[in-house]
Amino acid sequence: MVDKALGDKIPEFGKSKGGDQSVGLTNLSAFASGPGIKTFGEVAAIIAVAVFIIGGAEFAIRFYEVPQYIMPPPSEIVAALFTDFHFIGPHLVHTLIELFSGYAIGASIGLLLAAIITQFPFAEKIVAPYILMLVTTPMLALVPLLILRFGFGYEPRIIAVALASGPMVMINAATGFRRVDLAKIALARSFGASTFQIFLKIRVPMALPMIIVGLMIGAIFGLLTAVGAEMVGGGFGLGNRLTTFSATLKMPQFFAVILVLSILGILIYVFFFLVGKKWASWES
Amino acid sequence: MSGTGTSKLVVDNATKYYDTKSGPLHALDNVSMQVKDGEFACVVGPSGCGKTTLLWSIAGLHSLTDGHVLLDGEHVTGPHPQIGMVFQEANLLPWRNLDKNIEFPFEIKGQKPDRKHIDHLIDRVGLTGFGGKFPRELSGGMQQRAAIVRALSFNPSLLLMDEPFGALDAFTRDEMNLLVEEIWLETRKTIVFITHNIAEAVFLSDRVFVMSARPGRIAKVFDIGFERPRTLDLLASKEVFDLVNEIKAEIEHEPSQAKEEAAADAG
Numbered sequence: 076m077v078d079k080a081l082g083d084k085i086p087e088f089g090k091s092k093g094g095d096q097s098v099g100l101t102n103l104s105a106f107a108s109g110p111g112i113k114t115f116g117e118v119a120a121i122i123a124v125a126v127f128i129i130g131g132a133e134f135a136i137r138f139y140e141v142p143q144y145i146m147p148p149p150s151e152i153v154a155a156l157f158t159d160f161h162f163i164g165p166h167l168v169h170t171l172i173e174l175f176s177g178y179a180i181g182a183s184i185g186l187l188l189a190a191i192i193t194q195f196p197f198a199e200k201i202v203a204p205y206i207l208m209l210v211t212t213p214m215l216a217l218v219p220l221l222i223l224r225f226g227f228g229y230e231p232r233i234i235a236v237a238l239a240s241g242p243m244v245m246i247n248a249a250t251g252f253r254r255v256d257l258a259k260i261a262l263a264r265s266f267g268a269s270t271f272q273i274f275l276k277i278r279v280p281m282a283l284p285m286i287i288v289g290l291m292i293g294a295i296f297g298l299l300t301a302v303g304a305e306m307v308g309g310g311f312g313l314g315n316r317l318t319t320f321s322a323t324l325k326m327p328q329f330f331a332v333i334l335v336l337s338i339l340g341i342l343i344y345v346f347f348f349l350v351g352k353k354w355a356s357w358e359s
Numbered sequence: 360m361s362g363t364g365t366s367k368l369v370v371d372n373a374t375k376y377y378d379t380k381s382g383p384l385h386a387l388d389n390v391s392m393q394v395k396d397g398e399f400a401c402v403v404g405p406s407g408c409g410k411t412t413l414l415w416s417i418a419g420l421h422s423l424t425d426g427h428v429l430l431d432g433e434h435v436t437g438p439h440p441q442i443g444m445v446f447q448e449a450n451l452l453p454w455r456n457l458d459k460n461i462e463f464p465f466e467i468k469g470q471k472p473d474r475k476h477i478d479h480l481i482d483r484v485g486l487t488g489f490g491g492k493f494p495r496e497l498s499g500g501m502q503q504r505a506a507i508v509r510a511l512s513f514n515p516s517l518l519l520m521d522e523p524f525g526a527l528d529a530f531t532r533d534e535m536n537l538l539v540e541e542i543w544l545e546t547r548k549t550i551v552f553i554t555h556n557i558a559e560a561v562f563l564s565d566r567v568f569v570m571s572a573r574p575g576r577i578a579k580v581f582d583i584g585f586e587r588p589r590t591l592d593l594l595a596s597k598e599v600f601d602l603v604n605e606i607k608a609e610i611e612h613e614p615s616q617a618k619e620e621a622a623a624d625a626g
Contacts, residue, residue: 081420084377258450261420266467266513267438276467280454357453357493 078264080273084257147327155327156334163316163332170301170313173229177236178297182290184237185244189289190274193252206249209242215303227309232301239300240293247289251282284355291347298340367396367549368417368517372426375412386412388574389426397547399540401560402568405610409575410553411447414521417551418442430517440468443515445523449502451494451509458490461509473512480508484538500531507542520552524559533591536562544588557603557610558594569609579609 129149135141136148143151156163192199214235221231259281263273305314313332320329375387386409394400404410415421417428419437428435430442451460461481465472481487484504494502503523510518520539524532536559543550554560560567567581581602585593593599 078420081415258446258448259452261415262444262446262450262452263463263467264420265418265438265442265444266464267440268467272467276463277452280452283454355454357495 078260078270078273080255080260080270081257081264144324144326147330151327152330152334156331159328159331162328163313163335166311166313166316166332167335169229169311170298170305173232173236173301173304173312174294174297176229177233177301178240178294180233181237181239181241181297182244182293185241185289185293186248186286189245189248189252193249194274199249206242206246209238210246214239214300215307218304218307222308232304232309232312235304236297236301240297243296244286244289244293247292248282248286251285251289252278254281254285256281284351284358287347287351287355291344291351294343294347295340298336298343302336365395366393366429367398367431368392368394368551369429369432370413370417370426371429373413373416373423373428374425375409375416375421376424385574387416387423388576390570390575390577391426392568392577392580394549394551397549398566399543399550399552399564400566400568401552401554401564402570403554403557403560403606403610404570404575405572406555408570408572410555410570411521413570413575414444414519414551414553418444418519440513441516443510443513443518445503445506445510445518445520447522448526449494449499449506449523451502451505453494456491456493457486457497457505460494460505461490461512464509464513468513470513473514476514477508477512480511483542484508498531499527500535503527503535504538507539511542511546511548516548518548518550520550522553522555525554525556532556532559533594537591539563540588557606558599561599561602561606562589562594567606569606571610579606581606 133148133150136146147155192202217238218231218235221234225231225234256277259277260273263277268276301312302314302317305312306318307314309315313336316332317329320326320332370390370392373387373390375385377384377386390409390413392400392402402410402413412421416423417435419428419435419439419442430439435442451457452463455463461477462472478487481490484507486501486504486508489497489501489505494505497505506523510520524535527535539550539552540563552560552563557567561581561583564583567583568577569579569581570576571578583602585598
């Protein structure tokens with residue numbers, strides 16, 4: 076029996092690599108461009124720039140007496156984050172619940188679809204335009220409709236997060252699964268590997284760098300959508316806090332929420348960066 | 360082990376067409392060859408002549424359009440547990456360290472790795488202590504050593520080697536050729552070795568099968584009788600020089616004929 080992937084392809088090794096071979100997590104990473112922070116001078120430079128930017132903002136805002144309702148100084152934002160955290164913390168939990176539930180649903184469906192669809196190039200061609208539509212349509216636009224149907228609870232937000240993150244995961248994972256290295260498949264096949272073993276031991280590891288990129292982009296899009304959906308309607312979540320604080324001109328608290336969201340985004344990025352370093356570093 | 364006498368491997372009238380966008384591509388044309396048990400056979404030919412296609416067909420990775428392959432008298436119709444393969448450019452899995460790469464065949468077969476045998480082989484090729492290294496951390500020669508260990512790890516009786524040292528520099532290639540001969544002398548496995556380097560073929564083999572340009576056919580077979588173990592001095596000898604030139608001439612006078620046939624096929 077001859078394996079389907081090897082089928083009747085001409086064994087050309089050099090040309091078997093897809094055009095997207097070099098796409099990896101590291102391409103998206105500012106951290107990965109260098110050998111890492113090492114010298115005292117580098118650390119000093121990073122701290123100096125941070126002090127300059129944050130300190131400069133603090134100074135400029137105070138010097139020009141910028142009104143608080145336009146832009147509070149950084150010190151007041153950080154102060155508000157700590158003193159008023161009890162106003163923010165519970166809403167952070169709501170946002171995280173929406174993010175995790177929606178992302179878990181969206182990412183797993185996205186991964187599964189990517190794995191299946193790439194095995195059938197013809198089916199992929201048929202489905203591609205709809206996937207592209209899902210990727211490019213802002214899912215926030217659907218939130219009012221979802222609220223009409225599901226009310227002001229978690230459901231519309233979770234659905235929006237799943238709809239935003241799923242296609243992102245899928246389109247990137249599919250790019251990964253489409254990478255075919257004939258020689259590696261032939262290797263596994265020469266030991267008698269089944270199609271499923273080839274998928275598990277060759278195709279999945281080869282796709283992993285792109286899968287991790289997809290999971291990261293999906294998670295960040297999920298966060299954006301969760302907050303956006305909370306701003307559209309409902310009485311809880313960090314997005315809801317943003318609209319409430321801005322409506323009541325509580326700008327230090329407003330920016331404290333923005334700060335929390337930035338930290339959340341950076342944590343997502345760093346998490347997937349580390350995952351990529353652990354599981355996909357063979358690529359670079 | 361049946362009616363084919365001492366022939367370990369029989370390729371009988373192997374013909375192969377590939378379907379391509381520009382029509383069928385005639386890769387192999389009635390290739391027949393017999394390799395004796397324990398023999399070291401090399402196949403040489405110009406690039407694109409179907410050497411790899413022939414090897415993949417022997418390994419059961421490809422189906423033949425016509426003809427068949429017999430191993431120990433039995434039809435090879437798919438991957439065979441008695442066949443080990445060494446690929447071009449090592450073909451190690453970059454996400455696995457050397458140990459995991461070498462144990463990969465056992466993982467696929469669902470068997471416990473034969474660590475004793477593997478460690479012996481690792482020691483034999485001089486890779487002891489490198490088990491935790493990843494392929495990218497090793498030189499091309501070391502990667503190919505690991506690939507040889509991987510192919511021998513499950514103790515196949517037929518070893519197929521597909522231009523294994525083509526990407527290596529001349530010095531490393533010489534070193535690897537000596538290593539392959541030593542291992543062959545110790546294990547006496549049947550080896551089919553593909554190369555476009557005629558000197559390498561002459562140095563290694565008992566017999567050299569010369570393939571014509573596409574569509575690949577066996578144009579001529581040369582018996583190589585030099586004593587074993589062979590040394591690198593042999594490569595500088597007059598006999599080898601003459602033999603290499605003779606084989607070269609055989610390959611060079613072939614293409615025109617093959618091209619005419621290819622043109623006739625296309626037309």
